[in-house]
Amino acid sequence: MTTALKFDLDRNGFAILTIDVPERPMNVITPELTAELTQAVERIAADAAIKGAIITSGKPGAFVAGADLKDLVTAFDKGIDAVEGSKASFELSALFRRIETSGKPFAAAINGLALGGGLELCLACHFRALSDDPKAVVGLPEVNVGLLPGAGGTQRLPRLIGIPNSLPLLLQGKQVKPAEALKLGIVHALAPADQLVAKATEWLLATPSAEQPWDKKNFRVPGGAGPMAAHASQTFVAGNALTSANTNGNYPAPNAILSCVFEGTQVPMDTGLRIESKYFGKLLSGAVARNLIRTMFINKGAADKLAGRPKGVAKSKVQKLGVLGAGMMGAGVAHVSAKAGIQVVLLDSTLEQAEKGKAGIAAMQAKDLAKGKTTQDKIDAILGRIKATADYADLEGCDLIVEAVFEKREIKADVTARTEAVIPETATFGSNTSTLPITGLAKASRRPKQFIGIHFFSPVEKMPLVEIILGEQTSDETLAKALDYVAQIKKTPIVVRDFPGFYTSRVFGTFCSEGQKMLLDGIEPTLIENGAKLAGFPVGPLAVSDEVTMFLQQSIYKQQEADNLPEKYRGKLGRPVVDRMVDELKRPGRRFGAGFYDYPEGGGKKLWKGLKDVFPVKAEQPTLAEVKSRFLTIMALETARCFEEGVIASPIDADIGSILGIGYPAWTGGTLSYIDTQGPKAFADECARLAAAWGPRFEPSEWLKARGASGELFYKKAG
CATH class of the missing domain: 3.90.226.10 (2-enoyl-CoA Hydratase; Chain A, domain 1)
Structure with a gap:
């Protein structure tokens, strides 16, 4: 014994x-x-x-x-x-x-x-x-x-x-x-x-x-x-x-x-x-301790150890990585990969653009050096592993490609073809797209079984999550290689099925859209932003919209139209706000100097005073609890829809992805844990109540109502 x-x-x-x-x-x-x-x-x-x-x-x-x-x-x-x-x-x-x-x-x-x-x-x-x-x-x-x-x-x-x-x-x-x-x-x-x-x-x-100080007299x-x-x-x-x-x-x-x-x-x-x-x-x-322990420690730990990795596939390690696109996202991928000891080819349309991306990495490392977080020798080693180039021939010998070019199907198709003409037949091709279906992008590939989505979050250096997206033909071996790479760079992976917006972008979109719809509902902008933050979100939906830019949101709406995406999946809710901010007011977001917020030259930000003139505020305002519920419920509801449709198969991946990728409050345990904690019936009832008050987008499906009636949880009860 x-x-x-x-x-x-x-x-x-x-x-x-x-x-x-x-x-x-x-x-x-x-x-x-x-x-x-x-x-x-x-x-x-x-x-x-x-x-x-x-x-x-x-x-x-x-x-x-x-x-x-x-x-x-x-x-x-x-x-x-x-x-x-x-x-x-x-x-x-x-x-x-x-x-x-x-x-x-x-x-x-x-x-x-x-x-x-x-x-x-x-x-x-x-x-x-x-x-x-x-x-x-x-x-x-x-x-x-x-x-x-x-x-x-x-x-x-x-x-x-x-x-x-x-x-x-x-x-x-x-x-x-x-x-x-x-x-x-x-x-x-x-x-x-x-x-x-x-x-x-x-x-x-x-x-x-043998006596402790606190047990002594006086x-x-x-x-x-x-x-x-x-x-x-x-x-x-x-x-x-x-x-x-x-x-x-x-x-x-x-x-x-x-x-x-x-x-x-x-x-x-x-x-x-x-x-x-x-x-x-x-x-x-209490539920908060259960939620935090289960999602942030036990389940995240299992994900970090690749619990969902296909069995029977040999372990792999990326020796040489090709990154297509040296913008903020591509440079971030190159940075974390080089820090993990991987040789990186950072490619852009011109050598100047590629070198600019590498210079950004050097600048970030210099800040760490000034803070005493690294040494010059370590910086030199990291930068020495990154080759900036505009020549596709330099991609020869790459084990893995991460494509991070502009979100246009024709651009991605072009770089895919040019890359596959050079890389080994055994190489894996990963697209960092956040919105375009992987199966569609894989049509430009000669080897769709080796094509997969590898969706990073910005800033890559800080965001711990990577969303792995399976195309219709993606093989188990390709999935295993992608997961091995994510573990190699010490990120946390989740696996989802192919769909416009996949999982995280689709659910994240409801957060931004709900905040924008609140403007149309006449809700005070400060109540919108503070309501989200008091619910536990890191920032409000208007600030987030400024960060990702409404220009990008508008381009996604247009792409959805061009792809003839079914009406129920199109982001129409906030589009009137986005179109007006971009086309009429010329305030598309922070990168352009103005959005829902003003960005003074001295730094900081404050809500634009003209917002109330453009979107008049009603005299009667909802309670703080109502605003919080709208945000928490709409994102949890959209996750449940993803689960119902098979976009995401695991409540573990759903919860980890919602917290680490899109900022859903950790105290909830994640979007599906939030439903379980509320109770399936109570959640379905709250959805119905919100639908009556604010619109049919909150209406629970028959599938969700049936789960509520039976009390079926996403997680099995312990014990």
Whole structure:
């Protein structure tokens, strides 16, 4: 029988507890580990011959990564309430409390990464020695999954290093490296990984106290606690206001953390731990934590590991990449690929244009150099991998092509033919188109089975998503090669079927169109923009329209007409606004100096004052909740339509794509998680209500109504 904890006794009478959770690349806190650690602690406490203990890890470079998220994610679906969630937290918290009050000194030999519950275990130990490896980090990242540290983190850390120093780790999930951890006082000593146990042994031999500072009489939190502390106005009053402004009430964890710290640090440790567990239970039983854990960590992690990659296809690696088009998108693709070690041929219609694209990459790297994020040697290596050219012959030997030329079918057809005349027969051809059907573009190819959509998002350097689009003839081998490339450049892929607008562009279009339709409905522009941001979108639909330009939106509408796209798929909703802004008012967007916003020369932006004259505002305005619902619902509804039509087959891809690609609020878990969280029937009913109030675009299909009537979810319930 394998165990998660190895128990040894050394010649000094010290217990060496080595954590090594079986069949896991990294240690996580599992029920088995908790049970074995409990038994070990009680054995140490009861045996007079055991003088102390050292806790370390059997996995090189890593101590404990925290709780097992795959276990926590099931709580909401299982119907675990706040009381049950609180008990789960307090059981682990009580174990750690037992460590520090057992009467025996415990030392943590932290041989690498210690996050979440891993760091909380260390904080319960009386001495902490951390590996001085730069890759070793400590932190409490629970806020990123909608939770708070539930095993003493909100209580021990502030008592150890003071409230102001602890809040960045608690509220931002900040991770600190060894030198900073030592400076802050999170750890007592640094040592090479192979000397940590010796360092801990040295401390134990010095007959140390087995009492924590906060258990000593007259202990005071460094810098003070409560409303009278000198920092209180900044940390709690201003901090609460800033937290509320940043989360807009959509993410409950930061405010719960502030409450834990404020309330818990004014009372004895045992009471503080109970306060912490109470707040943890509320968060664990809520939908936001489930949504964040499921989509942003478990499902994204699976996507990054290419869980959907076709089986039986050999792994591939791009050695030489051809990028057609050196504009912002093409240069971005060339940049991230060269950073990943790939040789890149950056081709444009003229050498001057190609060199301009490469110069933009150099300028971006220079900014990183100025910020200390890179070195000149690394920059030289990246730029050395990029060959700017206008000669198609330079594409010879490319494993993969990413075409990123202007969104015109005839232009793309021309570069496809010219490229295929040069590249190897085995090469894959990927188009970065965001709107034109891949099957149609593949008609210009002599090898449609090797033709695929590889849709990046702008700016490529920052946006983590890549949308892979399958044409009618795209082979499994081509899909596998495209996915391998996305993993090679450390992006997250989703896979969708061919359709005008595919998935992300189609759903994103509803966000812009809904904001534009609100102008026609007489809604105050500031309410439109603020309503979207308060719902959790990074920017409002009018600002987004300016960024992508209404000129581009208008050209998409015209292309849809030219392609005789069925009426229900044409973006007619916002077209009257777009046509007027482009043709009559000559305000097509930010790149042209004017759009829904004005862009002063000194920087910044502000809504154009003339907007209300062009689109008069009605005296009676909808509620903020109504505006938020329109945005959240229309995008979720369009995703459901994509799912119904087979454009996207996986709710996982739908949710990841909606958050990482088009800015749907992460607290929802994504567009389909939003429907599941609302409840299928409640969502269908809300669609019907909005349809009656604002138009038939909100009308749910019979398929969606049937799902609502039966309560069918997109995700199966855990447990």
